[in-house]
Amino acid sequence: MAGKRLRLPLVFTRSCVAELKEQLGVCSRSVFGVEPSQMSFLFFLMYAAAAGGLLALLESSPGCAQEFKIKGGTQQLSECLAQRVGWKNVRLGSAVTAIWQDAEWARVMTTDDTFLCRAVIVTCAPHLAAKIQYQPALPSMREFLTQNMPVGHMMKFILTYQTAFWKEKGFSGEIVAGSSTDCPFCVTFDATSPRGNPALVGFISGQQATLWSTREAGERRAAVLSSLVKYLGPEAASCIHYEEKDWAKEEFSGGCPVSVMAPGLLTFYHPSLRKPCGRIHWAGTETATLWCGYMSGAVQAGQRAALEVLAEVSHVVLTPEEQESLIQGQTLHRPPKPTALSALLKRLSRKSVLIPALTIGAALLLVRKRDVLVKIQTYVGAF
Ligand SMILES: Cc1cc2nc3c(=O)[nH]c(=O)nc-3n(C[C@H](O)[C@H](O)[C@H](O)COP(=O)(O)OP(=O)(O)OC[C@H]3O[C@@H](n4cnc5c(N)ncnc54)[C@H](O)[C@@H]3O)c2cc1C
Incomplete structure (x- = not known):
């Protein structure tokens, strides 16, 4: 075919384009909850690549998005996590309204309480994170990002x-x-x-x-x-x-199933998606590089953000693999040998040290009193 152009009849080309548009529309609505015109095509490709291909998003065969159901419902995931962290450390019905940062602390505020934190992980979707009041204001690149990530319906x-x-x-x-x-x-x-x-x-x-x-x-x-x-x-x-x-x-969903990126966003503002803002780190499935938009993506993003915080707050020395995974925005699925993180978590659970409150919705390391924080730091510093 070198040097020759394949000429298709105009009617055939038009019907192919119409068919393709219809198929992409079906895909866009059933996977993202939006019309194709509302979403960046580059984001669509990135999202499919994060799942290993377009068909993986749609099918229920092995390795695809619809492969598994959780017997008894997915709520059990949150309940099991809460049990491991300890229900007393989980605050339900306490939406974060503001996060103020100064040289020493981040102050996480709800309507009833203020928590002093060395680090905060925000895990809600970008359009919900944008409703929290930040002081000092977030960098404008981050603001543009959240203003251009509508959620599906x-x-x-x-x-x-x-x-x-x-x-x-x-x-x-x-x-x-x-x-x-x-x-x-x-x-x-x-x-x-x-x-x-x-x-x-x-x-x-x-x-x-x-x-x-x-x-x-x-x-x-x-x-x-x-x-x-x-x-x-x-x-x-x-x-x-x-x-x-x-x-x-739903007030704390605002839509379903995922926030998408408007055209141009990936090109201009994407670095702000995962870049920490002072003591604030960003997780949630939208920040994942594998299975973005799905529960697996939320887990990957949570692990990446936890590594960021451990490296910064606890002075834990990350292994080269963990450092690399931070750079890539990914986490390792099967570490070949015990890592600094896994060793730390093992010791923490063995010695029943107070684990800071970790909610699936808002924050990691919510520390109310300085003396509690000092205890944690002392313990971590002992390794
Ligand atoms: C109908 C439906 C079907 C789905 N089906 C699948 C599926 O089959 N497979 C799959 O993998 N995924 C599915 N998903 C997507 C999946 O639910 C998400 O990918 C996953 O829950 C994302 O986890 P997350 O931790 O990033 O965010 P979320 O699960 O949304 O958690 C964020 C939490 O933050 C809380 N929050 C929000 N604002 C605040 C605030 N200001 N202060 C404190 N807390 C706040 C919210 O209440 C929420 O609990 C589905 C989603 C929906 C809605």
């Missing part, structure tokens, strides 16, 4: 049935609907419980979510059922129960 619904009639008909229960249809949802999956209770789960997403969130719940339910009847047959109309949730109406 998804409404999730679950329907339970007497029988998994779709399976009896040879269907998987997975429906993918483009915007050119009159269907309110963009995607559904089989959600039959491990005990065998038949269910379907689906999402109303992007522009459709904006449209349908203003309608009455009964109207939405009727539209969802009517589309399911169209795709799966009349049995779909007879569900036992219909439950839905509009994540945009």
